[in-house]
Structures are given as structure tokens and as C-alpha cells.
Amino acid sequence: MRVTIAEVARRARVSKTTVSRVLNNKADVDAATAVRVREVIAATGYIPSAGAVGLARGVTRTVGMLVPGVTWPWMGEVLQGVADVLEAKGYGLLLSTASRGADSLDGFSRRVSAKAFDGLLLVEPPDAVRHLRVLHDSGLPVVMIDDRGRRPAFPSVGTDNRRGGAAAARHLLDTGRTRLATVTGPHGFGCTSDRLNGFHDGVREAGLALDPRLIIEGDFTSESGEAAILQLLATGPEFDAVFAHNDLTAAGVLAGLRKAGRAVPEDVAVIGFDDVPLAAHTQPPLTTIHQPLREMGESAARQLLAQLAGAPPPEAPVIVPTSLVVRESTGAPRTAG
Amino acid sequence: MRVTIAEVARRARVSKTTVSRVLNNKADVDAATAVRVREVIAATGYIPSAGAVGLARGVTRTVGMLVPGVTWPWMGEVLQGVADVLEAKGYGLLLSTASRGADSLDGFSRRVSAKAFDGLLLVEPPDAVRHLRVLHDSGLPVVMIDDRGRRPAFPSVGTDNRRGGAAAARHLLDTGRTRLATVTGPHGFGCTSDRLNGFHDGVREAGLALDPRLIIEGDFTSESGEAAILQLLATGPEFDAVFAHNDLTAAGVLAGLRKAGRAVPEDVAVIGFDDVPLAAHTQPPLTTIHQPLREMGESAARQLLAQLAGAPPPEAPVIVPTSLVVRESTGAPRTAG
DNA sequence: CTGAAAGCGCTTACAG
DNA sequence: CTGAAAGCGCTTACAG
Structure with missing residues (x-):
């Protein structure tokens, strides 16, 4: 049987309101009460239901990510950069693939409408996406990751x-x-x-x-x-x-x-x-x-999180610089005879 | 303003119960009523809130996936296989990375406890995971994808x-x-x-x-x-x-x-x-x-979905066969002089 | 410092 | 065939 906030409240002999307060570190809770509640929480291993919190607060602490496909050799790095910053901040990553064409986009825009996430990361989005009405209508914060150099329809990060x-x-x-x-x-x-x-x-x-x-x-x-x-x-x-x-x-x-x-x-x-x-x-x-790539992923995730925290979206694309990696395919030419 | 089931009900002049019924294709709705409700749904672009449905029904239609990291060259294929079958069935994919060690696992097991997903896919899980109490306690359906050939603690798919x-x-x-x-x-x-x-x-x-x-x-x-x-x-x-x-x-x-x-x-x-x-x-x-790899991902996802639908977990690991790909690094040896 | 009550947006017995 | 009401598990004014 899953333990709920009601159960914790009962055991700690307080109201659910009070439990909620210590859960969210609100001020104005008697120190002794707080200790008691925390003990019960620890003893029961209570973790608030993500769904219930989300419904009550109107946010999911989850970020959606739409990628063209996940087998491209450089996708992994982008994904890892995104995952690293999201996870560090306690956000979940809901991954969608556009690999099945229109069908994928349908399913995806359903999730947008269903408010399954708080913000969205778009990697080299197919053109169709930029015109998804739901995206504009929903007012969902969006950041695009694109090295294709197209004029961005959303805040974006790219490379030079x-x-x-x-x-x-x-x-x-x-x-x-x-x-x-x-x-x-x-x-x-x-x-x-x-x-x-x-x-x-x-x-x-x-x-x-x-x-x-x-x-x-x-x-x-x-x-x-x-x-x-x-x-x-x-x-x-x-x-x-x-x-x-x-x-x-x-x-x-x-x-x-x-x-x-x-x-x-x-x-x-x-x-x-x-x-x-x-x-x-x-x-x-x-x-x-x-x-x-990894830095681009990190940067995009950070920007999106900033927007979720209320920051205004940057007006210009963010550019992460490239760098030269010298291996053996370049080097001194054969000395002219 | 987001349209809710209450708004749809009001416009269609029926109760929320009835709207819910047509939404979920229950029998016993008058044909004309159903048509009217559907019209309102179409006109308003109404999509039920994933969070609210999840809370009421107790399921999320989301599958969690814990991977050791996403930059490994073969991870992309596994992920794509998983994503393809999940998306086709309307399930979301919540991706977690174990790349930050104990921290990652903490965040991950929180999500398990928070019931953020209905089932779990584990790719070459670190040993710590197999001992996560939450996994056993929660009764969460789990399928492991592992080519390391260890004795599986969960239903698993591997290769030969x-x-x-x-x-x-x-x-x-x-x-x-x-x-x-x-x-x-x-x-x-x-x-x-x-x-x-x-x-x-x-x-x-x-x-x-x-x-x-x-x-x-x-x-x-x-x-x-x-x-x-x-x-x-x-x-x-x-x-x-x-x-x-x-x-x-x-x-x-x-x-x-x-x-x-x-x-x-x-x-x-x-x-x-x-x-x-x-x-x-x-x-x-x-x-x-x-x-x-892709087939392993597909197979694992299909198995998990089957378990979510009530099927018993297979007792033996599922094995997807390897195949020989002949390129140029093998071929006829130099003829002995 | 604390709690009762309403509300988030759905589903589901239950009654009619 | 249909709806009022309770419930899912939280949060948040509001009142004390």
C-alpha cells in the first residue's frame, strides 16, 4: 500500500496542510512539529506523488524533447548534455522521436496539449513542427537546438x-x-x-x-x-x-x-x-x-529552465563555438622534390 | 485559457460524466449525444490533461528508462527501438541517465516512488539498481536489456x-x-x-x-x-x-x-x-x-507493455539472435607460396 | 503556528 | 441513457 500525505498526517498527528508545509520547506512551522513530521516521512519512506503534485501546482517538472531520431551519431552527445542539466535540477526528460513522420507529430502534439511537460526542447525540428498551432497557442516555453543555421522560429542554440x-x-x-x-x-x-x-x-x-x-x-x-x-x-x-x-x-x-x-x-x-x-x-x-554538441545540449536545457523560472527568452540565438581537433590526416606535406 | 472537461460539458449541455464516457468510448451513450459532444471536443481542440487522467486512473501511460549513459555508440539503436514501439502505443518515454552515479540513482528512485511511470526499462543497470528497495517494494513491472550476460534479477532481453x-x-x-x-x-x-x-x-x-x-x-x-x-x-x-x-x-x-x-x-x-x-x-x-540492438529495444518495450496489460513476466530471458555481417576485413588469405 | 475546506481535472461506482 | 457525488493525492488561500 502506497503511503500518502494523509497517512503521514495521521501518524504525525497533524493536518495534511502541515505535512505539505514541511515538505515544501515553508516557514511558520513549529520546529518540534517539523521534526516529528520529518521523522514520520523518513520512517515511511514517503515521497509525494508526482502526478498529484503536478495537478495541484499546475506544473510537471518535466521537459519534453523532440528529436528527429536518436541513432544519428551526434545525437547521443546532445542528449547527454540535456539529461545532465535536467537531472541535476530534478527535472524529468520526456523523449519523443519524429521518426514515424506525421504520426509521431500527432502523438507529440497531443502530449503538448495534454500538458505533459512544462517546456520543450526541439532538435533540428522538421518544418512541420514550427507550424504546430499548439506550440504557439499553448505558450509553452521552447528552445531549439539546431546546427542547420536556419532562421529560428524560437529561441535557439547553435554553433558557429x-x-x-x-x-x-x-x-x-x-x-x-x-x-x-x-x-x-x-x-x-x-x-x-x-x-x-x-x-x-x-x-x-x-x-x-x-x-x-x-x-x-x-x-x-x-x-x-x-x-x-x-x-x-x-x-x-x-x-x-x-x-x-x-x-x-x-x-x-x-x-x-x-x-x-x-x-x-x-x-x-x-x-x-x-x-x-x-x-x-x-x-x-x-x-x-x-x-x-554536449555543450549545446547543456546550454539549451539551462536556457529552458531559466525560462521556466520566469526569465525572458533571449532574443538572439546562443552560439557555442567550435574548436579545431588536430589528428593525423593533416600535417606536413611531402617536401617538394 | 485551457479548455477542461467541465467547459466541454457545459458547451455540450451534458455532465462531465458523459463527456468522460465519450472520451473513453464507453458504450451506453446516446448516439446523438455522442455526436454533439464530439463536435464540441473538435471545435475546442480539447485534450484531457495527462496529469488529471493519471491521478484519477492511477496510471501515467509513461514508461521510465534508466540507461548508463546515452553517448555509447550502440545506445542510440536500443533507444530508437524502444521509442518506436512505445510511441506507436501512445506511451511516453521518461529517460534517466545513471551517468552522475549515486546522485542519479537517488533522483531516479525518487521518480519510481513518485509513481512517475507505469513500468521500467533498465539498460545494463549498475549493480546498485538491482538492489534498489523501491523497485522490489513498488511492484513496478521491469524489463532489463543487458548484453553482459549476468544472471538477470528481472525479466530480461539479451542477445546470444x-x-x-x-x-x-x-x-x-x-x-x-x-x-x-x-x-x-x-x-x-x-x-x-x-x-x-x-x-x-x-x-x-x-x-x-x-x-x-x-x-x-x-x-x-x-x-x-x-x-x-x-x-x-x-x-x-x-x-x-x-x-x-x-x-x-x-x-x-x-x-x-x-x-x-x-x-x-x-x-x-x-x-x-x-x-x-x-x-x-x-x-x-x-x-x-x-x-x-534495435530489435532488443523493441522486444523489451513490447514485453513491458504486455506486462502492463496484465501478462505474466516471461520466466526465461528473451534472446534475440546475432548475425554475421561480412565486410572486407575477412576474406581469402594470401595463397601460400 | 495550525487546520478545514476548496480546488486542480479527471474517472468511477452508484442511483435513477 | 444520464448525472450528482465522491475520490485520486496533493496545494493553497483563508480563517483562526
């Missing part, structure tokens, strides 16, 4: 794709490369243009320019990286470095270069973007631009 | 590590290898001994035996794989194949062989275990024993 691209260019230039190629992400993604523009920035700062024939569009798969390199090798101008817009593409680039008999980093340097677990285990290990 | 080990041996033998080495997981893990025993089984079935000097203990890191190979190469007997107890270790084995100038698969074949995303991108791509 443009500076990351610039850092990639600088690193290649600094290590003696001169003819830089790029395999981009899909056209139309904000992060693709940001990373590419940043790469341009970095090259331009050095007083150089990118050869447009060395910019190939990929689609974030390793296949696209390999195909791009093979094409470049067959028909393009010479190059001594490749910036791939994500690590998977970079892995494909490495595979393509290997097939063609080009040594990395001696003949060609390769740099990726993301720093997923894979990056440390390619051959050679991949230099890459680290996305601060 | 032993058969997986045997399949690895068979594959190596079938492709012409004769001197098989192994880099195991840490001593004391149930899965380590299962995979090793299975490997023995496979070798024995062929009428052969394992050379004990070719069995090296690793710790599931790529470093341990590389170190093991280097040691074997330096001081051990000859070998032409390596079975690593997980893919990360196998990646280390590949790195060690490369440093030593041994070609894979020509000189040495390598097979891993798990089939994490990394496995498809090592050089060469890794043949491995696939763990059915």
Missing part, C-alpha cells in the same frame, strides 16, 4: 559553422597547403553555406582565393565524399587538401584517396567537421572541426 | 553472445584461416566468457582447438586491441586471424596490424562484435557479429 569553416581553411594554409578543395553538404542547408562561406573567409584572409572547380557538392554521406574525390582526381585541377563538410564525407574522401594511391597527409591533407566518434578511428585519424 | 562467438570462429575457419587469435573483453564480464566460449565451440566443432597463447585479454578499447596485437606479434606464436570481442577493439587490432605491416585480410583476417557505425568505416571495413 562559419567560424568553423574559417578555422579549417586557416589550419590547412598554416600547415603548408595551397590548393584547397571542398566537398560540401547538400545545397540549401544553412550549415552548408555557412561552412563554405567561412572557408572562403579563411582563404581570403590569407590573401588567396578558392578555385571554384575545386568545390564539389556532397550530401553528407561517405559515398558522396568518395565520389567527389574520384571525380576531382579524374577531371579536376590539382589539389593538396580537402575540407569535407562532415566527418562521414571526410571518411569517404579518405577512402577515395586511398584507392587512387594518394597518401594522407603527405600528398593530400583532409579535414572534416563534427568530430563524431568515427573521426578518431579512420585511417589516418581525422583532423576535424569539433561541434560542441 | 555464445552463438555469436561460434559464428565468428566458423566464418574464419570457412574462409581458410587456421591459427585463430582472440582479444577478449574484460575478465568478469558475462559477455566476455560467453563470446569466448562460443569461439571455442566453433573451433571445436571443426575438430580443432584454440592455442591458449593466442588469447589475450583486452578491455573493449581500441588501445587494448592495438596493444594486444603488438604484443602477440612481438612474442607470440604465428596467427592468421583475430576475433576481437567488440568493434572498437577490432579497430585497434587493425591499427596494430597496419603498423606492423601486415595486410588485412591477406595476411590476417579480423572480425569484430557489435556492428557499431564505426565498423563500416574502418580500413578495411570490418566484418563483425551484428548485435540486434
Whole structure:
């Protein structure tokens, strides 16, 4: 039999009101009474029912999180960052997946309407979500986590794709490369243009320019990286470095270069973007631009909690900076004979 | 202003009882009345408050899930499997992480006591969890997902590590290898001994035996794989194949062989275990024993839901079989000169 | 410092 | 077929 506040009150010979007061550390409770109540609580192992407290107070101390899917290699880090700060503050995390399309969104918006959580974290939300009427109507605090660089419809945290691209260019230039190629992400993604523009920035700062024939569009798969390199090798101008817009593409680039008999980093340097677990285990290990995924998760969760506490939502997106992780796929070029 | 059942009742000119009845599709409601109520529900966009329903009914339609951490490479698949079946059935998923140690477990057991969910999924639970008094006291339905092969304290789903080990041996033998080495997981893990025993089984079935000097203990890191190979190469007997107890270790084995100038698969074949995303991108791509992680998640979730529906917990662990994924790290050996 | 009562938004016997 | 009332387990004015 579950012990309730009524049972605690009975045993401590006080009213439920008083028990509630000591539970919530309100002032104005006689010290001796409080001690007695606490003893009963400890003895019975009483924990207030989350549901009942929620109904009475109108809050759930639970945060919803909608993610496109949870198998993406970088999702784990984001999730862990979120979970860490939420748990530290005693909040629950109600996870929803948009992997089943419209059905998922239906179920999800039901939960919104059912007030199953106090606030919401949206990771790279499908466009449909931004138009969910319930979200706007409900006045639910929302924070978006998005590295796609779209104009946010909600307060958001992202990373600095443009500076990351610039850092990639600088690193290649600094290590003696001169003819830089790029395999981009899909056209139309904000992060693709940001990373590419940043790469341009970095090259331009050095007083150089990118050869447009060395910019190939990929689609974030390793296949696209390999195909791009093979094409470049067959028909393009010479190059001594490749910036791939994500690590998977970079892995494909490495595979393509290997097939063609080009040594990395001696003949060609390769740099990726993301720093997923894979990056440390390619051959050679991949230099890459680290996305601060865990920090983004933490930051988003903290912001949401602040809003729940009454803080106004920040008007500008919060940006967590990228960083350069140097491994072995970049390094000194083969000394010209 | 949120619309409540009282508001719906008022607008439809019936009692809350009747609204509740049509909401829950009870029989014995006049057809015309039901239509009227449904119209009001549609017009107002009314959704019952999850908290209120939960309090009245005593269930939350939410399942808790405790995981050791969410950044492990194979966690995503398990989570996705769980999420898919839970969402399809309209259940919520309340995710908890044990990554902050005792603190996490405290917060977690509070939620158990607070009846924040109807049932619980435990992934490779820390030993502390199995002794949580609340779990036993609360009578909460629990299903464990564990590939560590420990004797389960709860109904559980696992995979067949032993058969997986045997399949690895068979594959190596079938492709012409004769001197098989192994880099195991840490001593004391149930899965380590299962995979090793299975490997023995496979070798024995062929009428052969394992050379004990070719069995090296690793710790599931790529470093341990590389170190093991280097040691074997330096001081051990000859070998032409390596079975690593997980893919990360196998990646280390590949790195060690490369440093030593041994070609894979020509000189040495390598097979891993798990089939994490990394496995498809090592050089060469890794043949491995696939763990059915997503299916394990699905199966566990389905079982838990069945228990919530009143089914008795299965007495024996449910086993989802592994499968062999052949890539390029195994294949024909160099023809003996 | 303390308690009786109303209320949070539902469901469920019970009575008609 | 329908509704008034009690109950789920808390919190919170309000009164003393």
C-alpha cells in the first residue's frame, strides 16, 4: 500500500496542510512539529506523488524533447548534455522521436496539449513542427537546438559553422597547403553555406582565393565524399587538401584517396567537421572541426529552465563555438622534390 | 485559457460524466449525444490533461528508462527501438541517465516512488539498481536489456553472445584461416566468457582447438586491441586471424596490424562484435557479429507493455539472435607460396 | 503556528 | 441513457 500525505498526517498527528508545509520547506512551522513530521516521512519512506503534485501546482517538472531520431551519431552527445542539466535540477526528460513522420507529430502534439511537460526542447525540428498551432497557442516555453543555421522560429542554440569553416581553411594554409578543395553538404542547408562561406573567409584572409572547380557538392554521406574525390582526381585541377563538410564525407574522401594511391597527409591533407566518434578511428585519424554538441545540449536545457523560472527568452540565438581537433590526416606535406 | 472537461460539458449541455464516457468510448451513450459532444471536443481542440487522467486512473501511460549513459555508440539503436514501439502505443518515454552515479540513482528512485511511470526499462543497470528497495517494494513491472550476460534479477532481453562467438570462429575457419587469435573483453564480464566460449565451440566443432597463447585479454578499447596485437606479434606464436570481442577493439587490432605491416585480410583476417557505425568505416571495413540492438529495444518495450496489460513476466530471458555481417576485413588469405 | 475546506481535472461506482 | 457525488493525492488561500 502506497503511503500518502494523509497517512503521514495521521501518524504525525497533524493536518495534511502541515505535512505539505514541511515538505515544501515553508516557514511558520513549529520546529518540534517539523521534526516529528520529518521523522514520520523518513520512517515511511514517503515521497509525494508526482502526478498529484503536478495537478495541484499546475506544473510537471518535466521537459519534453523532440528529436528527429536518436541513432544519428551526434545525437547521443546532445542528449547527454540535456539529461545532465535536467537531472541535476530534478527535472524529468520526456523523449519523443519524429521518426514515424506525421504520426509521431500527432502523438507529440497531443502530449503538448495534454500538458505533459512544462517546456520543450526541439532538435533540428522538421518544418512541420514550427507550424504546430499548439506550440504557439499553448505558450509553452521552447528552445531549439539546431546546427542547420536556419532562421529560428524560437529561441535557439547553435554553433558557429562559419567560424568553423574559417578555422579549417586557416589550419590547412598554416600547415603548408595551397590548393584547397571542398566537398560540401547538400545545397540549401544553412550549415552548408555557412561552412563554405567561412572557408572562403579563411582563404581570403590569407590573401588567396578558392578555385571554384575545386568545390564539389556532397550530401553528407561517405559515398558522396568518395565520389567527389574520384571525380576531382579524374577531371579536376590539382589539389593538396580537402575540407569535407562532415566527418562521414571526410571518411569517404579518405577512402577515395586511398584507392587512387594518394597518401594522407603527405600528398593530400583532409579535414572534416563534427568530430563524431568515427573521426578518431579512420585511417589516418581525422583532423576535424569539433561541434560542441554536449555543450549545446547543456546550454539549451539551462536556457529552458531559466525560462521556466520566469526569465525572458533571449532574443538572439546562443552560439557555442567550435574548436579545431588536430589528428593525423593533416600535417606536413611531402617536401617538394 | 485551457479548455477542461467541465467547459466541454457545459458547451455540450451534458455532465462531465458523459463527456468522460465519450472520451473513453464507453458504450451506453446516446448516439446523438455522442455526436454533439464530439463536435464540441473538435471545435475546442480539447485534450484531457495527462496529469488529471493519471491521478484519477492511477496510471501515467509513461514508461521510465534508466540507461548508463546515452553517448555509447550502440545506445542510440536500443533507444530508437524502444521509442518506436512505445510511441506507436501512445506511451511516453521518461529517460534517466545513471551517468552522475549515486546522485542519479537517488533522483531516479525518487521518480519510481513518485509513481512517475507505469513500468521500467533498465539498460545494463549498475549493480546498485538491482538492489534498489523501491523497485522490489513498488511492484513496478521491469524489463532489463543487458548484453553482459549476468544472471538477470528481472525479466530480461539479451542477445546470444555464445552463438555469436561460434559464428565468428566458423566464418574464419570457412574462409581458410587456421591459427585463430582472440582479444577478449574484460575478465568478469558475462559477455566476455560467453563470446569466448562460443569461439571455442566453433573451433571445436571443426575438430580443432584454440592455442591458449593466442588469447589475450583486452578491455573493449581500441588501445587494448592495438596493444594486444603488438604484443602477440612481438612474442607470440604465428596467427592468421583475430576475433576481437567488440568493434572498437577490432579497430585497434587493425591499427596494430597496419603498423606492423601486415595486410588485412591477406595476411590476417579480423572480425569484430557489435556492428557499431564505426565498423563500416574502418580500413578495411570490418566484418563483425551484428548485435540486434534495435530489435532488443523493441522486444523489451513490447514485453513491458504486455506486462502492463496484465501478462505474466516471461520466466526465461528473451534472446534475440546475432548475425554475421561480412565486410572486407575477412576474406581469402594470401595463397601460400 | 495550525487546520478545514476548496480546488486542480479527471474517472468511477452508484442511483435513477 | 444520464448525472450528482465522491475520490485520486496533493496545494493553497483563508480563517483562526
